[in-house]
Amino acid sequence: MxxxxxxxxxxxxxxxxxxxxxxxxxxxxxxxxxxxxxxxxxxxxxxxxxxxxxxxxxxxxxxxxxxxxxxxxxxxxxxxxxxxxxxxxxxxxxxxxxxxxxxxxxxxxxxxxxxxxxxxxxxxxxxxxxxxxxxxxxxxxxxxxxxxxxxxxxxxxxxxxxxxxxxxxxxxxxxxxxxxxxxxxxxxxxxxxxxxxxxxxxxxxxxxxxxxxxGPGNGPAFIEKSADIALAVKRILDSKTFDNGTICASEQSIVVESCTKDKVISELKAQGAYFLNKEEADRLAGFILRSNGSMNPQIVGKSVEAIAKMANLNVSTGARVLIAQETNVGHDYPYSREKLAPILGFYCEETWEKACEKCIEILNNEGAGHTLIIHSNNEAIIREFALKKPVSRLLVNTPGSLGGIGATTSLVPALTLGCGAVGGSATSDNIxxxxxxxxxRMAYGTGEIEDIVDRNNTASSSIKSESLNEDSINLIVEKIMEKLRSQL
Structure with missing residues (x-):
């Protein structure tokens, strides 16, 4: 058969x-x-x-x-x-x-x-x-x-x-x-x-x-200038290298402010990140996406060594993740897309407000409704992110992969993460x-029809009473104005 x-x-x-x-x-x-x-x-x-x-x-x-x-x-x-x-x-x-x-x-x-x-x-x-x-x-x-x-x-x-x-x-x-x-x-x-x-x-x-x-995850990780940068980098690299990045809540890009860019890059390198030059980044980009625009399964869950060999990159021994500096966001820009592998895009903006806008742009390109990570000690900025980002999970000072599934946060422990209506999902919950x-629902009666009528009548009388009171006030005001005019 x-x-x-x-x-x-x-x-x-x-x-x-x-x-x-x-x-x-x-x-x-x-x-x-x-x-x-x-x-x-x-x-x-x-x-x-x-x-x-x-x-x-x-x-x-x-x-x-x-x-x-x-x-x-x-x-x-x-x-x-x-x-x-x-x-x-x-x-x-x-x-x-x-x-x-x-x-x-x-x-x-x-x-x-x-x-x-x-x-x-x-x-x-x-x-x-x-x-x-x-x-x-x-x-x-x-x-x-x-x-x-x-x-x-x-x-x-x-x-x-x-x-x-x-x-x-x-x-x-x-x-x-x-x-x-x-x-x-x-x-x-x-x-x-x-x-x-x-x-x-x-x-x-x-x-x-x-x-x-x-839906797909494409969570950006914003390192705000008040963050403990060394700890933020540790969390991001621990998360992105966990099971070679196969958890959909893992970080897909890093966004920083220009005032801390050099310090963040230095810390990333110190903790094992390899920054690709322009030629290397272009070469690897050809392996991230297939011709139809979908993620290449050959890179999924693979180690840095395996990916480097595949793309013919001469990467230093012991590199934990591959990072490409990027400015653009869109369907044809692989580093702005979901990459279930130890690969990250790196964006720099002048201010945290611009960084906020960049994160929204990344999410609206892919990953809306899923997850965003912020590393910061500024509660006001954290709350601004919570109010504006189109995500179901805003993770604060925690690894994205393990925080999103509820392992390092108090979210419901789950391996299916709802993306809400904005992400085309029926719920925004961790399932x-x-x-x-x-x-x-068993609902016992708490009143009769007469009670409804009485309530409506009471409400109607109250509205009329308020109207009368308002008219009386207006009449008094008018009389006062007339008195003042006569004196003038």
Whole structure:
């Protein structure tokens, strides 16, 4: 049989099983659900290293040592945040307003998994789906099918042992475009949780089913003159080199003021950044984007050494990131675009106000709604950035990659980061279990129709009274003016 037909039939079978499993999950207590979530967490945590090595070996992206951190974050950190959330039955009751809120699972979720964070995203999505009483069927990126399937096998096995029904966590073993299309458009899919490239996210939103998708990240990092420059540079380089820049919240460019430009450049070089000359920057630019304007997958998650070899650059040994000085922003300027690799653009503006405008220009070019990072000790300027930037996450004095996902900030720990309406997303949240439930509201009557009529009459009388008072005041003022005129 044709591969696409086999894939489509597999998806139909997985969804049918997931639907039956979800009905059983929907009848479980909070304690039973929490027991399953804990089992998923523990099994993923115990296999964090194994899965990290599999992901690097299969995809060629990033560093397995950092992928261990991501797997640990996706299991332990996410679990610690969600473990005490009420997601089953009555989750809120306001006795004064006579209002009760009941959590209702959305049903069967389609989980689309990227190749950049394959195992960690699968762990995270499975945990938040089950916590909300949903089953989930994964569509793995073809470049990461083996490591995602192994992740699902491990956590699904643990979930079933803890009481989950068979089929509650499942994954396509034959990923095709036709199969994924069937998954997203199937009538029994209640919600699509899409993490990946722009075309895939757009396909999710046009599927006819509700979807939560995320757009590209292209976060600029502004180093304002009051910042601790050495610490700001450390945070940026730590972030951009973490798993070779594969987290979408990682910094894509640095923006500085002219008064600190030399100091920032000196500090970047001291901490391992390599500044490309004009010829080198032009040469590398040809490898960042493909002819169709999309990011070249050959550079994604690769080390500086691998990228330099690819572009025939003579880069100093031990260089951590490659930086190109840039002034332009636009679709055809690679250094102003998203680069999921240890490559940064570098911009300099005369004032912080101009820097602010440059950051907005970069974001509106690509990455609107996602993330911006500012390093500053000036609260007034920080707040100005918060008021004006078209982002869902403004990160202050923290690494972008780990701050955006909630590892070094108090944001919801997540590997799917909403971009809000400005970024074409259904939400601006870091996605957690509460985004994967519906809320049924029980509202008791608090009055009768006569009460509404009485309130309207009272309001009308009040308006008339205020009008009369105003007329009286005007009459008094007029009499005073007449008296004054007569005296003159």
């Amino acid at each position: 044709d591969k696409d037909l086999v894939s489509i039939q597999e998806v139909r079978n997985l969804i049918a099983n997931a639907k039956l499993a979800q009905k059983k999950l929907g009848q479980m207590s909070q304690n039973e659900i929490d027991k399953i979530v804990k089992a998923i967490c523990d099994s993923a945590y115990n296999n964090a290293e194994k899965l990290a090595k599999m992901a690097e070996e299969e995809t060629g992206f990033g560093k397995w040592q950092d992928k261990i951190v991501k797997n640990t974050f996706a299991s332990k950190s996410v679990y610690e945040y969600i473990k005490d959330l009420k997601t089953v039955g009555i989750i809120n009751e306001d006795k004064d307003k006579k209002l009760i809120e009941v959590a209702v699972p959305v049903g069967v979720i389609a989980g689309l998994i990227p190749s950049t964070n394959p195992t960690s995203t699968a762990i995270y999505k499975a945990m938040i789906a089950i916590k909300a009483g949903n089953s989930i069927v994964f569509s793995p990126h073809p470049m990461a099918t083996k490591c995602i399937l192994e992740t699902v096998r491990i956590i699904s096995q643990a979930a079933v042992a803890a009481g989950a029904p068979e089929g509650a966590i499942a994954c396509m073993s034959i990923p095709t475009m036709q199969g994924t299309d069937q998954l997203m458009k199937h009538n029994d899919i209640s919600l699509i949780l899409a993490t990946g490239g722009t075309p895939m996210v757009k396909a999710a939103y046009s599927s006819g089913n509700p979807a939560i998708g995320v 957690g279990p509460m985004n994967l439930i519906n809320i049924r």
